[in-house]
Amino acid sequence: xxPSRKKPNINCSPVDTSHFFGFAVSVDCVIFGFDENxxxxxxxxSDLPTFQDKWSLLGDLVxxxxxxxxxxxxxxxxRTGLENVYLEQVHTFSSVGRHPAGRVVSTAYFSxxxxxxxQLRQLANELHWHPVADIxxxxxxxxxxxxxxxxxxxxxxxxxxxxxxxxxxxFSLRExxxxxxxxxxxxxxxxxxxxxxxxxxxxxDVDEMEENVPHRPGKLYTFNxxxxxxxxxxxxxxxxx
Amino acid sequence: xxPSRKKPNINCSPVDTSHFFGFAVSVDCVIFGFDENxxxxxxxxSDLPTFQDKWSLLGDLVxxxxxxxxxxxxxxxxRTGLENVYLEQVHTFSSVGRHPAGRVVSTAYFSxxxxxxxQLRQLANELHWHPVADIxxxxxxxxxxxxxxxxxxxxxxxxxxxxxxxxxxxFSLRExxxxxxxxxxxxxxxxxxxxxxxxxxxxxDVDEMEENVPHRPGKLYTFNxxxxxxxxxxxxxxxxx
DNA sequence: TTTTACTTGTGTATATTAGACACAATAATA
DNA sequence: TATTATTGTGTCTAATATACACAAGTAAAA
Numbered sequence: 001x002x003p004s005r006k007k008p009n010i011n012c013s014p015v016d017t018s019h020f021f022g023f024a025v026s027v028d029c030v031i032f033g034f035d036e037n038x039x040x041x042x043x044x045x046s047d048l049p050t051f052q053d054k055w056s057l058l059g060d061l062v063x064x065x066x067x068x069x070x071x072x073x074x075x076x077x078x079r080t081g082l083e084n085v086y087l088e089q090v091h092t093f094s095s096v097g098r099h100p101a102g103r104v105v106s107t108a109y110f111s112x113x114x115x116x117x118x119q120l121r122q123l124a125n126e127l128h129w130h131p132v133a134d135i136x137x138x139x140x141x142x143x144x145x146x147x148x149x150x151x152x153x154x155x156x157x158x159x160x161x162x163x164x165x166x167x168x169x170x171f172s173l174r175e176x177x178x179x180x181x182x183x184x185x186x187x188x189x190x191x192x193x194x195x196x197x198x199x200x201x202x203x204x205d206v207d208e209m210e211e212n213v214p215h216r217p218g219k220l221y222t223f224n225x226x227x228x229x230x231x232x233x234x235x236x237x238x239x240x241x
Numbered sequence: 242x243x244p245s246r247k248k249p250n251i252n253c254s255p256v257d258t259s260h261f262f263g264f265a266v267s268v269d270c271v272i273f274g275f276d277e278n279x280x281x282x283x284x285x286x287s288d289l290p291t292f293q294d295k296w297s298l299l300g301d302l303v304x305x306x307x308x309x310x311x312x313x314x315x316x317x318x319x320r321t322g323l324e325n326v327y328l329e330q331v332h333t334f335s336s337v338g339r340h341p342a343g344r345v346v347s348t349a350y351f352s353x354x355x356x357x358x359x360q361l362r363q364l365a366n367e368l369h370w371h372p373v374a375d376i377x378x379x380x381x382x383x384x385x386x387x388x389x390x391x392x393x394x395x396x397x398x399x400x401x402x403x404x405x406x407x408x409x410x411x412f413s414l415r416e417x418x419x420x421x422x423x424x425x426x427x428x429x430x431x432x433x434x435x436x437x438x439x440x441x442x443x444x445x446d447v448d449e450m451e452e453n454v455p456h457r458p459g460k461l462y463t464f465n466x467x468x469x470x471x472x473x474x475x476x477x478x479x480x481x482x
Numbered sequence: 483t484t485t486t487a488c489t490t491g492t493g494t495a496t497a498t499t500a501g502a503c504a505c506a507a508t509a510a511t512a
Numbered sequence: 513t514a515t516t517a518t519t520g521t522g523t524c525t526a527a528t529a530t531a532c533a534c535a536a537g538t539a540a541a542a
Contacts, residue, residue, distance in 0.1 A: 010267060010342060011297040011380065012287045012367075017342055020302040023264040025335075025346055026251060046253045056252040061261040064344055068335040092333045092348050094266075094309040101251060101258055103305055105266055107333050126253075139252065174518075191521075192501065215517040216508040415489075432492075433530065456488040457537040483542100490537070498529070508519070 026099075026106040027072040028059035028142065029087075030149035031080065033115025033129055034166045039182045040115060040129040041146065042080070043138075050100045051139030055130065057146070059106065072109040079127065086112040086165040090152045091145075098141050110149040112165035154184055161202055164223040172210050172218040173197065201227050267340075267347040268313040269300035269383065270328075271390035272321065274356025274370055275407045280423045281356060281370040282387065283321070284379075291341045292380035296371065298387070300347065313350040320368065327353040327406040331393045332386075339382050351390040353406035395425055402443055405464040413451050413459040414438065442468050 010017060031042040043055040058079050062071040068089065077083055087109050094105040115129060132150060137143060157163045157180070164171075166179060177193050197203055203221040210217035251258055272283040284296040299320050303312040309330065318324055328350050335346040356370060373391060378384060398404045398421070405412075407420060418434050438444055444462040451458035 009285075009300065010265075010302050010340075010345070011269070011300045012285055012289065014289055014342075017265065017302060020265040020305070021343060022262055022305050023266045023303075024251075024258065024261040025264045025266070028252070044250075044253055048253065048255055059250065059252045061251050061258060062264075062335075064261070064263050065337055067337055068333060068346070089332060091330060092309060094303075094348075096306055096308055099251075101255075102262060104251070105309070107335075172519095189501070189503085190519090191503080194520080195522095196500090213518080214510055216510085216519050218519055413490095430531075431490090432532080435491085436493095437529090454489085455539055457490050457539085459490055485540100485542075487540085488538090491535090492533100494532090496530080498527100500525100500527070502525085503523090504521100506520090508517100510516085512513105512515075 022103060024099075024102060024104045025062040025068070026059050026104050027062060027068055027075060028057040028093075028106050028108050028145055029072050029075050030057055030090075030108060030110040030146055031076065032110060032112050032132075032153060032166065034179050034182065035115040035129065037178045037182060038131045038133070039179075041132050041135070043128060043130050043135075044079075045126040046139040048100060048139070054137065054139035055135070055142075056139035057108075057142045058127075061104070068107050068109075072107075072111075076111055080113060082113055086162055088152075088156070088162075090149050093141055093145060095141060106145075108145045108149055110153055112153075112162060114166065114168055116168065157183060161200070161223070161228060170206055170208065170220040170222055172220055173203075174218055176221075263344060265340075265343060265345045266303040266309070267300050267345050268303060268309055268316060269298040269334075269347050269349050269386055270313050270316050271298055271331075271349060271351040271387055272317065273351060273353050273373075273394060273407065275420050275423065276356040276370065278419045278423060279372045279374070280420075282373050282376070284369060284371050284376075285320075286367040287380040289341060289380070295378065295380035296376070296383075297380040298349075298383045299368075302345070309348050309350075313348075313352075317352055321354060323354055327403055329393075329397070329403075331390050334382055334386060336382060347386075349386045349390055351394055353394075353403060355407065355409055358409065398424060402441070402464070402469060411447055411449065411461040411463050413461055414444075415459055417462075 033040045033042065042058060044058055046052070046054050046056040058075055060071065060075050062068060066074075069087070072087055072089075073083075076085055076087065088111075090108045090110055092105060092107045096103070098104065098106070132146070135143070135146065138146065163176075163179060163183070167175060173194055176197065177188055177190065180193070181188055202224050204224045206220050206222050208220045210220060274281045274283065283299060285299055287293070287295050287297040299316055301312065301316050303309060307315075310328070313328055313330075314324075317326055317328065329352075331349045331351055333346060333348045337344070339345065339347070373387070376384070376387065379387065404417075404420060404424070408416060414435055417438065418429055418431065421434070422429055443465045445465045447461050447463050449461045451461060
């Protein structure tokens with residue numbers, strides 16, 4: 001039996017829906033990196049007349065035969081040359097007037113890369129790392145997207161140890177602590193921080209020391225991926241407002 | 242200076258992008274309710290040939306002059322008659338073959354309503370509340386959407402007291418506890434549960450008792466909205482894997 | 483009116499976790 | 513060899529989470 005609604009619904013009734021197929025879909029990637037003890041984001045200059053010389057996120061239109069995850073991986077690989085990077089869908093932005101080219105809804109992803117180890121592609125010479133804290137305005141609704149993704153990152157690193165994606169393979173506890181502090185915008189107690197991180201069992205002592213630091217060198221650690229996969233399943237139950 | 246990339250990017254260079262505008266965008270609402278101590282979700286029968294008689298979520302195509310939040314509010318209001326309901330964007334689903342009508346990406350929302358107080362619209366006689374735990378298969382990728390939204394709900398109620406949207410204005414602590422247990426799929430200790438909820442300061446004793454219960458009636462409480470708005474700002478900092 | 487069934491309302495003791503806090507040792511540099 | 517910057521380490525206290533039992537209230541049935 002067909003429901004007698006005036007406006008049939010795409011999920012239940014076959015109807016003419018052709019006039020709805022006028023959207024473009026894009027992805028915008030908030031690519032975070034950590035360098036000089038500062039959280040940075042990779043931006044590119046916009047050449048659109050509307051946003052002359054404003055900075056914008058790296059994004060692209062999604063092809064008609066491509067899904068969102070693939071599109072954001074493609075953007076990331078094309079721009080940074082990196083593969084296998086951490087990438088997470090955050091939110092879809094859809095204000096009617098958000099893009100001058102027409103009706104474009106955009107799905108935001110954040111990505112975590114090692115800012116030092118990757119060479120920006122030569123051909124992308126308008127591509128730059130910007131300290132997140134310094135950014136005041138951007139093209140499109142990208143300031144809102146950046147803020148949303150930063151909040152998502154802050155929340156996520158307190159729930160899962162994705163933060164290691166921002167560091168080199170080997171890192172000192174100081175680097176790790178400074179990174180937490182940069183993202184969360186807080187100061188942490190060094191002794192308590194170390195205690196807490198060691199109890200997670202996620203740090204592997206690689207029996208090496210920092211080199212070329214102008215002070216007593218610290219031990220280097222690496223992230224215990226295997227341990228994390230095991231522990232990941234434990235479901236937390238609590239009510240914490 | 243224009244970047245010399247082969248494939249200009251919609252965020253930086255003006256180019257012909259017309260062939261990208263072939264998407265439709267939809268919203269799908271996972272409308273949760275709580276009745277008979279069971280978490281339920283509002284579903285409708287699909288009449289699409291591909292999904293004959295399968296159940297699907299309530300959703301609709303987004304108009305070209307409408308944003309996603311508005312579209313999901315519209316769906317919710319049209320189907321349940323309710324306004325001012327809790328609604329939260331969760332994730333956008335975009336598999337290339339997910340919809341038989343063409344390239345439709347769909348943004349999922351979850352919504353919390355009081356299943357008892359609202360009358361389903363007469364004209365929607367294929368609309369039914371289903372126990373979430375009983376659902377095995379659905380039309381489209383709606384099973385995946387439901388699972389994703391359930392996980393989002395489970396996580397969210399442990400962070401913010403949105404759960405009160407599922408109850409009547411006045412409720413007993415037993416009802417509240419059963420609701421938590423139904424959503425999280427766990428058993429909670431009654432004394433510790435009460436202690437924890439009282440310390441939040443979010444419960445207001447309305448000095449009334451349950452009626453028509455076949456046992457000793459419990460006190461009724463209401464949710465302290467004002468208190469929540471105040472407390473909401475306190476930012477939590479910690480590292481909890 | 484008594485009994486039964488079911489649920490309310492309450493507190494304490496223990497274990498775990500979070501947070502505050504100081505000093506000696508190490509390497510590099512001047 | 514003195515200076516600078518950072519490492520590495522432990523304890524005490526406070527707060528929070530968890531486990532756990534019994535008397536009393538109401539309705540319904542005997």
